[in-house]
Amino acid sequence: MRTNETTKFLEVKNLVIHYETDNGVVEAVNNISFKMNRGETLSLVGETGAGKTTTALGLLNLVPNPPGRIIDGEILLNGENLLKMSPHQMQKIRGSKITMIFQDPMTSLNPIETVGDQISEVIRLHNKVSRAEAAQLACDMLEKVGIPAERYGDYPHQFSGGMKQRVVIAIALACDPELLISDEPTSALDVTIQAQVLDTMWQLKKELKTSMLMITHDLGVVAETSDNVAVMYAGEIVEYGTLRQVFKDTKHPYTQALFDSLPDINKNVQRLIPIKGLTPDPSSLPNYCSFYDRCKKRMEECKKTDPASVDVGDGHLVKCLLFASERSSHE
Amino acid sequence: MGRYVLKRLLHLIPVLIGVMLLAFLLNEIAPGDPAALLAGGESATPEKIAQIRAELKLDDPFILRFGDYVKKLVTEGNIGVSYKTQQPVAAEVAHRYPQTLKMAAISAVLASIIGIALGIISAIKQYSFIDNIISMFSLLGVCMPVFWSSLLLILFFSINLKWLPSSGFSTWRHWILPCAVIGTSMAASIVRMTRSSMLEVIRQDYIRTARAKGQVERVVISKHALKNALIPVVTNIGMHFGVLLGGAVIIETIFVIPGIGKYITDAIKNRDYPVVQGSVMVLALTNSFVNLGVDLLYAAIDPRIRSQYRNMGKMKMKKKKAALPLGREAV
Numbered sequence: 213m214r215t216n217e218t219t220k221f222l223e224v225k226n227l228v229i230h231y232e233t234d235n236g237v238v239e240a241v242n243n244i245s246f247k248m249n250r251g252e253t254l255s256l257v258g259e260t261g262a263g264k265t266t267t268a269l270g271l272l273n274l275v276p277n278p279p280g281r282i283i284d285g286e287i288l289l290n291g292e293n294l295l296k297m298s299p300h301q302m303q304k305i306r307g308s309k310i311t312m313i314f315q316d317p318m319t320s321l322n323p324i325e326t327v328g329d330q331i332s333e334v335i336r337l338h339n340k341v342s343r344a345e346a347a348q349l350a351c352d353m354l355e356k357v358g359i360p361a362e363r364y365g366d367y368p369h370q371f372s373g374g375m376k377q378r379v380v381i382a383i384a385l386a387c388d389p390e391l392l393i394s395d396e397p398t399s400a401l402d403v404t405i406q407a408q409v410l411d412t413m414w415q416l417k418k419e420l421k422t423s424m425l426m427i428t429h430d431l432g433v434v435a436e437t438s439d440n441v442a443v444m445y446a447g448e449i450v451e452y453g454t455l456r457q458v459f460k461d462t463k464h465p466y467t468q469a470l471f472d473s474l475p476d477i478n479k480n481v482q483r484l485i486p487i488k489g490l491t492p493d494p495s496s497l498p499n500y501c502s503f504y505d506r507c508k509k510r511m512e513e514c515k516k517t518d519p520a521s522v523d524v525g526d527g528h529l530v531k532c533l534l535f536a537s538e539r540s541s542h543e
Numbered sequence: 544m545g546r547y548v549l550k551r552l553l554h555l556i557p558v559l560i561g562v563m564l565l566a567f568l569l570n571e572i573a574p575g576d577p578a579a580l581l582a583g584g585e586s587a588t589p590e591k592i593a594q595i596r597a598e599l600k601l602d603d604p605f606i607l608r609f610g611d612y613v614k615k616l617v618t619e620g621n622i623g624v625s626y627k628t629q630q631p632v633a634a635e636v637a638h639r640y641p642q643t644l645k646m647a648a649i650s651a652v653l654a655s656i657i658g659i660a661l662g663i664i665s666a667i668k669q670y671s672f673i674d675n676i677i678s679m680f681s682l683l684g685v686c687m688p689v690f691w692s693s694l695l696l697i698l699f700f701s702i703n704l705k706w707l708p709s710s711g712f713s714t715w716r717h718w719i720l721p722c723a724v725i726g727t728s729m730a731a732s733i734v735r736m737t738r739s740s741m742l743e744v745i746r747q748d749y750i751r752t753a754r755a756k757g758q759v760e761r762v763v764i765s766k767h768a769l770k771n772a773l774i775p776v777v778t779n780i781g782m783h784f785g786v787l788l789g790g791a792v793i794i795e796t797i798f799v800i801p802g803i804g805k806y807i808t809d810a811i812k813n814r815d816y817p818v819v820q821g822s823v824m825v826l827a828l829t830n831s832f833v834n835l836g837v838d839l840l841y842a843a844i845d846p847r848i849r850s851q852y853r854n855m856g857k858m859k860m861k862k863k864k865a866a867l868p869l870g871r872e873a874v
Contacts, residue, residue, distance in 0.1 A: 322749040
């Protein structure tokens with residue numbers, strides 16, 4: 213990979229997360245690995261149910277347990293394995309080093325606490341400051357996300373969806389995190405508000421030089437914001453590379469199909485091309501390539517083996533047999 | 544907020560008038576003749592009965608008697624005089640109500656503390672051994688009829704062990720058994736309510752947000768989850784408390800406690816209408832206050848309800864303004 217060993221910041225190795233329910237084991241995340249550099253933005257794209265959110269929750273060790281369980285793998289932040297940490301150590305990381313912006317702002321805030329208190333709570337947890345100082349910092353944070361500080365004492369129900377998401381962003385950025393995970397931060401918002409919220413997030417991310425793991429299924433947002441892109445399908449990363457590699461030199465048939473299903477303003481097409489079929493049931497994944505049933509370029513061999521990720525050049529990883537012969541397997 | 548309380552207090556007037564009228568009407572249509580009972584039942588002579596009816600003005604038309612009652616209530620604050628003892632009802636209620644109140648208060652406080660604590664434990668240790676034990680006992684507590692558990696406790700603690708007195712109300716030891724019986728059945732229902740409410744709240748997104756801030760689990764539960772989970776529990780406690788204030792007739796009978804429940808049932812048996820009338824009014828009043836207390840407690844917990852109360856007045860003003868012809872509000 214292109215990663216320079218000295219700046220390696222986050223490294224996820226062979227992460228496996230399952231949900232063990234009465235109706236069987238749901239294999240949400242299957243053996244995924246990726247690396248991030250400090251200050252980098254990595255986008256995790258994929259359909260609903262591809263395991264994006266579970267991966268993110270895994271990084272914070274917040275996978276709801278039961279039924280969820282991190283089966284295997286390593287998550288190294290600055291070389292330290294988060295999965296080996298005590299609950300107490302992990303609490304110190306959450307909210308200060310790694311923070312998360314959740315998908316639905318409507319339900320992400322405690323309805324009976326003032327927004328100011330919810331921001332100052334995280335400040336007080338990770339900084340040795342007095343109540344008054346924390347309140348002042350929380351006010352500053354509100355101003356930074358574009359909410360007047362006078363609204364410190366207001367409750368979430370007095371805010372609109374976009375404003376609530378700004379509060380959630382303020383909470384996530386209050387302690388100057390090293391890694392910000394944003395889980396579809398705008399998919400519950402109106403399109404006009406989406407742009408505003410993304411913009412705010414963007415400004416702050418740049419200002420604070422935060423690394424960011426961006427979970428989304430909006431390829432437009434990805435194109436605008438990311439350095440690197442990981443495409444997830446059925447709990448696996450099927451293609452990984454720089455923005456340019458994935459968008460301009462698309463290799464995996466699934467990624468290709470995703471782009472084909474998008475409307476293009478420059479092309480005059482009557483119909484978009486959908487990806488036929490459904491994502492496989494994660495409680496009974498096939499032991500061959502999980503995209504086989506929907507793949508347009510499938511071959512006989514595809515049904516025999518589960519392909520490994522291959523580096524097709526400059527750290528561009530593709531998990532497809534079509535490219536298995538091009539380079540040696542990436543392990 | 545003050546407006547809201549004032550409005551609720553003013554609502555008491557129509558409620559009390561309604562209760563007064565209903566109680567009077569029910570006494571009117573109930574079968575049985577108080578005069579006949581006072582004259583000595585079966586053996587009474589018609590002359591004697593007629594004489595008593597005249598003394599008690601039972602032969603006057605309904606409207607006259609009701610008017611007379613209201614007049615006395617308003618001018619003298621007199622809620623009635625017992626047919627049987629010729630004593631004012633208010634004095635007797637003042638003498639008996641403290642016993643009922645004491646029993647209800649002790650039971651409710653104990654039941655709330657135990658019930659909420661066990662409910663929380665049960666919820667955060669869902670499906671564990673301790674949860675199963677608590678759930679089983681709470682089910683048992685809800686199902687056991689109080690007369691049966693009273694008798695069992697008396698048999699065990701008073702007769703076999705001779706630790707506690709089986710009846711009376713003079714020392715604190717007398718209160719243990721009746722309060723234990725009421726408290727257990729009430730606590731059982733609070734446990735179940737708290738458990739289900741906590742389980743619902745724990746799955747909410749804002750609990751995940753609190754954890755993602757790095758908050759310690761104890762605070763996540765006590766600050767973020769419990770306060771939100773308490774709202775339905777408070778309703779439950781308030782309802783139980785209201786019922787208890789009406790007198791736990793069975794308990795008062797078994798443990799020979801001169802409370803208000805026993806007073807009313809005896810009065811009904813004796814056709815002592817003024818007693819029924821007066822006590823029902825007192826009960827209606829206290830129940831209204833309990834309800835008001837519960838509603839205010841809601842407001843204390845939940846800011847959404849608080850702003851609802853605050854807006855009630857404003858909304859009426861707006862409606863009035865809207866009803867005016869255009870341009871009028873400028874005047």
